[in-house]
Amino acid sequence: MTSEYEDAYLEVENLVKYFGDDKAVDGISFGIPKGAFLTLLGPSGCGKTTTLMSIAGLHSIDGGRIRVGKTVFTSPKEGLFLPPEKRDIGMVFQSYAIWPHMTVAQNVAYPLEIREWQRSDIDDRVAEVLKLVGLTDWADSLATNLSGGQQQRASLARAIVSNPSLLLFDEPLSNLDLKLREHMRVELKRIQNEVGITSIYVTHDQSEALVMSDEIIVMSKGKIEQRGGPLEIYSSPVNEYVSNFIGVANLMQAKVVEVSETGIGKVEVSQGGQAVKLMCRLGPGIEAGKDAVLSVRPENVHAEREGGEGMLAGECTHAIFLGSYVDCRVKWGDFEWKVITHPRNHPRTGEKVYLRFDAEHTLAVQP
């Protein structure tokens, strides 16, 4: 039996899961090497949490196969289903799931008690992990007396205490306020680096995914849209969906005029009688004569005072000063471009501007 990700540490092969008649996960496959940090990213209902729960074994799957190392977790075809407690996984839940009837130390010690460690070893290990997450002083408080961020740390400590073979995160930061969330992102990543456990992280927050991950899988409607490193996903989204979901992008209907071997081609965009041909990079599956979507990040659109070849003449409808940059809107026909300009030299409202694009940062992708 061979498969694409045979050499990977964690392998998910052709995973299918139904809820009633709805296909929550529609035959996805991926694999990650040992020690990697993978993020499943997508809006709610895209199947990312279902995928995570399938790996955890918290529900059964309808098709496919999940393997970690040499152990097959589940494979309905072979009639295999390893109960969650036998999978040696640490998991951090959205609600933290810190048991309110135990102290922090008792919560963290629990997985070790289940594994029948010696009492003294448990105490040492719990102290070590609590130090790692910065909760040493809270060891004996009841879980209910902790703040949200502290509960999150306790939950992480409990997940890593037994050195599991896999660490799963189910939107662990979504219940925290923004400041704390930004802080905990860095903390989580630091701790994961330190313990080096292979991790899968589920989130709908794209900036979280960009900050933390070695690799990102963007999902939609139970399928994988794109997989790649943060930079690759950001700078080379494969289609309209991904470029829209990750960061901010100007997305415009375009017609492919010319393709070339180098990956640079030409597309035509038109609005209100104006038609302009632009040089751009071509995403996968772009063919001459077909429709495409032009995707340009706001920071890659340049507003000039002078017009020229391959530039769009528009009017600045408003310019909002946001400290380190100015967020402008430039109207070209019915289309409004989002443009980020430098505060020292930005167009004023009502001013005529010319938009310039560089081929390297202008991308034609599949609709």
Add this chain to the structure above:
Amino acid sequence: MTTETLSPTLQRSRLNNRLRAMVTQENMITVVVALIVAGAVIVPLAVLFVSSFKVLDPLGWDTVWGFGNYVEMFTDRIIPKAFLNTLIISSGATVLATFLGVTLAWINARTNCPGRDYLEPYNLIPFFLSPFIGAIAWHNLGEPQTGLLNNWARDILGIEGALINVDNIWGVIWVTGIFFAPLVYLFVVGSLRRMDPSLEDSARTTGAGLVRTTMTVTLPLVMPGILSGAIIVFVTSAGEFGVPFKLSAPYGWETLTTQIFSKAVGDDANHYLGAAMSMALGIITVLLIWVQQRYIAPRSFTTVTGKGFRPNVLDLGPWKWVAFGYNLMFIAVAVVLPIVCLIIVSLHPVWTGKMVWADITTINYVKTLFWWRPDAIAAATNGIINSLILAFGGASIAMVMALVISYMIHRTKGFGVRMLDFLSVVPIGFPGIVLAMGVLVTYIQTPIYATLWILMLAYITRFFPYGQRNISSIMLAISEELDQSSRMAGASWFTTLRRITIPLLKPGLFAGWILLFIIFLRELSISIILFTTGTETLSVGVYYLTNFENEPLTAALSMAQTVLLLIAIYAFRRFAGREALTA
């Protein structure tokens, strides 16, 4: 993927794997419980249904199939009247209990009536006490000749004859109504308290006055609670045996329950006719409960949000003392007067209607409570021991069952979950006396008949839903992730149950246990059908004494039961709190 053709051995091993995946601790336990519950709930009702079509021949030797029992229900000399009396009593009790329950709830939740926090627990006491004992107490208060109130009226007011007479259908309505008023109270007070005050405030800002706001906003919002409470009172009154047995049946007003009782035991026993009458009663109650569960309960607008609303409180001005007096009157007639009367009567060797200080004696307590003495009355002393066994054992077994069932309903997606959800509502639809008839006709030929086991079985079957609701309400409130994280930590299903789920559910388990303990300790209408010599319960002991002995002895055993119940109520309030009741 490789080939679809597998060697036979490999196929077999896959089948084995699949089977092994299904045979988990979790599935095994849940399937076994589902089967037990299905057996306990469905079998007696099915047998009852079938038995109702068996017609006893005139000699009582043999049966033929037919509708004869149902025909007899309409042609009999007594049964049609009993039917009518049941409807009158249930309707009257519903009106009285709803009026009392709604007004008292409103006074306690929404007015500045003095001492509200102290009144509430006493308003709820009748809910836990036995209405049968309430009837006995009120008989001793309001009997024309020997009634304490009537004698006081003659002495103090100097009137001739009797002030009141409770030995009739109105007496039954009175006692049933005041004892079931807390049911309505509990259904209404929660929604009155938890209602978002801005709902009413916004009506006031549109220019609606107080009365108009109450009629157009407040009342409609609590209406589902009122209707639910009213239906529950109607159904409970229709299934009530003790009150009509004490107050109206001896004076010519039979009810369905007293008639079912007379067909279940005694000289003119006819189990098949009893089964048919039980079916008739059961169909009425189950339809009403179905309407309540299906259409009314889901319309309850106010849910527990966890948001602490401070409800609007109405300043009654001087009228607050009227409200206070009204509430005190309720506690007086429902709790204080009955208990005081029972104490007085129980301390006299014979009861003539007047207190005689010189006669005060504890002999009635000695005879009913001290079972090692030769003059102890067996039915009373057996009753105490048996009821304690049934209450401890039954509550414990029922709570274990309730725990497993709630767990299945809320935490597993396995087979039989929907059926269990249904099965745990069915018993609520049938009065105890109906279910007991079913259990009687089902098990009368088996060895468990004439043992405490048959009583235990019937108690648990009828009442486990109450325990289950106590657990379910907590289980809904605690996140499933708390269980899941234990599984992820490496704990098996059973370990998770033992170390995480059960400790978290402890308050609900305890509240449910005490509630069932209380219900079992006072249970009458099941016991009266299923008891035999030696398996009398406390309430059956009271029945025996009131039927074959005298009022003072009855009052003594009634007091013993009441004291046990009051202790349990105290424990319940102490550990469970108000919320546990409304389930």
